[in-house]
Amino acid sequence: MSYNVNEKGYYGKFGGAFIPEMLYPNVEELRQNYLKVMAEPEFQKEFNQLLKDYVGRPSPLYFTKRLSEKYNTKIYLKREDLNHTGAHKINNTIGQILMAKRLGKNRIIAETGAGQHGVATATVCALMGLECIVYMGEIDIARQAPNVARMKMLGATVVPATSGSKTLKDATNEAIRDWINNPIDTHYIIGSVVGPHPYPDMVARFQAIISEEIKWQLQEHEGTTKPDYVVACVGGGSNAAGAYYHFLDDEDVQLIAVEAAGLGVDSGESAATSVLGREGIIHGSKTLLMQTNDGQITEPYSISAGLDYPGVGPMHAHLYKSGRAEFISITDDDAMTAGLELCKLEGIIPAIESSHALAIFEKKQFQPNDIVVVSLSGRGDKDLETYIKHFKL
Amino acid sequence: MNKINQKLQEDKKLLSIYFTAGYPNIDDTVNIIQNLENNGVDMIEIGLPFSDPLADGPTIQASSTQALKNGMTTEVLFNQLKDIRKSVNIPLIIMGYFNPMLQYGVEAFCKKCQEIEIDGLIIPDLPVDVYHDEYKATFEKYGLINVFLITPQTSDERIRYIDSISNGFIYMVSSASTTGAKSGFGDEQTNYFERIANMNLNNPQIIGFGISNNETFTQATKYAKGAIIGSAFVKHVTNGGVETINEFVKKILI
Ligand SMILES: Cc1ncc(COP(=O)(O)O)c(C=O)c1O
Numbered sequence: 001m002s003y004n005v006n007e008k009g010y011y012g013k014f015g016g017a018f019i020p021e022m023l024y025p026n027v028e029e030l031r032q033n034y035l036k037v038m039a040e041p042e043f044q045k046e047f048n049q050l051l052k053d054y055v056g057r058p059s060p061l062y063f064t065k066r067l068s069e070k071y072n073t074k075i076y077l078k079r080e081d082l083n084h085t086g087a088h089k090i091n092n093t094i095g096q097i098l099m100a101k102r103l104g105k106n107r108i109i110a111e112t113g114a115g116q117h118g119v120a121t122a123t124v125c126a127l128m129g130l131e132c133i134v135y136m137g138e139i140d141i142a143r144q145a146p147n148v149a150r151m152k153m154l155g156a157t158v159v160p161a162t163s164g165s166k167t168l169k170d171a172t173n174e175a176i177r178d179w180i181n182n183p184i185d186t187h188y189i190i191g192s193v194v195g196p197h198p199y200p201d202m203v204a205r206f207q208a209i210i211s212e213e214i215k216w217q218l219q220e221h222e223g224t225t226k227p228d229y230v231v232a233c234v235g236g237g238s239n240a241a242g243a244y245y246h247f248l249d250d251e252d253v254q255l256i257a258v259e260a261a262g263l264g265v266d267s268g269e270s271a272a273t274s275v276l277g278r279e280g281i282i283h284g285s286k287t288l289l290m291q292t293n294d295g296q297i298t299e300p301y302s303i304s305a306g307l308d309y310p311g312v313g314p315m316h317a318h319l320y321k322s323g324r325a326e327f328i329s330i331t332d333d334d335a336m337t338a339g340l341e342l343c344k345l346e347g348i349i350p351a352i353e354s355s356h357a358l359a360i361f362e363k364k365q366f367q368p369n370d371i372v373v374v375s376l377s378g379r380g381d382k383d384l385e386t387y388i389k390h391f392k393l
Numbered sequence: 394m395n396k397i398n399q400k401l402q403e404d405k406k407l408l409s410i411y412f413t414a415g416y417p418n419i420d421d422t423v424n425i426i427q428n429l430e431n432n433g434v435d436m437i438e439i440g441l442p443f444s445d446p447l448a449d450g451p452t453i454q455a456s457s458t459q460a461l462k463n464g465m466t467t468e469v470l471f472n473q474l475k476d477i478r479k480s481v482n483i484p485l486i487i488m489g490y491f492n493p494m495l496q497y498g499v500e501a502f503c504k505k506c507q508e509i510e511i512d513g514l515i516i517p518d519l520p521v522d523v524y525h526d527e528y529k530a531t532f533e534k535y536g537l538i539n540v541f542l543i544t545p546q547t548s549d550e551r552i553r554y555i556d557s558i559s560n561g562f563i564y565m566v567s568s569a570s571t572t573g574a575k576s577g578f579g580d581e582q583t584n585y586f587e588r589i590a591n592m593n594l595n596n597p598q599i600i601g602f603g604i605s606n607n608e609t610f611t612q613a614t615k616y617a618k619g620a621i622i623g624s625a626f627v628k629h630v631t632n633g634g635v636e637t638i639n640e641f642v643k644k645i646l647i
Contacts, residue, residue, distance in 0.1 A: 163458070181574060294467055295467070
């Protein structure tokens, strides 16, 4: 079985491009060009140069001594939190802004939930001198004020999404509607491995640098390119897709996807799509999503804005259904506790999204010799407010 | 013969109206349909509301959100339409996004449509090739016409392909936009209307998006078999209520 996308844009039965005809020319232009452009040596050179000099890659693969001792196994952290702008999101926006330039686009749109992808997009637009419009749910704008300010400082226009539930899924709808209304000059930088084909594959390829580095870094540390486990949190699934990418077809490497259980998977306040979702269509992709019996998309909940998405990327739907990846869901409380533990044991303040991935060590026992690589997708600066409230700091 | 095909053979320009089922009030659906027919409308698109209508502008988004709040579901709509053919003769099309149909079951959905004598479907986010490979046979089994959209950006080659798998009419989106976004047609639109008219397609074309009054209706139907009004009608019903539908239609067809 292959876990990569096929030539029609599907991962198993998931994926495809379920888009209105109005979007067809835009998406088709991208589909016809993305692999060709990415293969150009000039593109590769520019992409890698920016990842190195601007983003600060390679990001370290750090062996945690005290955390490993506590859980009696070998835990490595892939330090995406040390990237410029503080998360893995920038790997994708660097790639896509170069793509947009190659396609002759001069206007960039994006959606954002917590604001991390919005900031990463505003950053690369500033870098390239392109116009940037970020759609963000009205409710998220109110609860993520520092990131809204960052985007503005970087020269982006932040447009509130006031439709539907006024959060990430609606911001994504608004970005798609903008693209329908501006089909010629605009590129839509989607923020995760979601949306119509070729987006999930393109974003996964830009994030694949994460697992590419893990391989040679692990060789240096352990004399093997293969971890026993790769663990990542999944909102849409881009940091996970990047961390898994070069291990997908090597079944010796076990993949663990961590979803946000919110207040608990049965509480009605959750974002654990693999448990609560059914097959359907969201944002142009056939995948697993949370919905009513009647097929209306429902609003998820998680303490972490970056995991608060009612779907998952089609790659992950396939990894789940095929059993290739193990899916674990972690509650708000357990994630927060694990985040604080990393602060105390390793001196690293993680993003709450990443804290979900760290919380699995309380749920799952690993062998002392297991090599477990955790994608530390982002840093916790943006979440201080939430940490302060939660722990009454 | 399917009522859509019959209607398309009539020697006149067709006015088709879109409305959101279950809006403004949950029980307005049948009333609106009857009212539209009685006032001389030729064809109706019954909007099955969806939580995330990607191709729609603010007016239809808002009506959809309200309809869902009112309790509209696929099942409720089918129940409301159960006896619709006792009073209504004009072609009826259900327009909705694909996910609610997928959850109902595409075959079950089509079967139900046939039972209540729905004539066709418009599903903006069901791509042409997926329809062709996976669902065409089912639609045909239940006598349903599937209507595809084209836009000013659609290539001639793709239009020919869409024409070849259509069996009713082609829905010409007037400009690159979501519903209700633009009003009035400029040179760009009339050039596009002319280009399509000159292609001599097998299927007649009906123009939608941006039609709101007699002027735009007349302009559009100069080039096409008919025109569809959506947002402007939904706005009218929002402001004036269902009782004033006759005023709206009269102004279009003067
Ligand atoms: C730090 C961090 N991790 C993870 C995510 C979730 O996204 P994805 O699942 O695409 O990696 C986000 C999204 O905002 C994020 O900011």
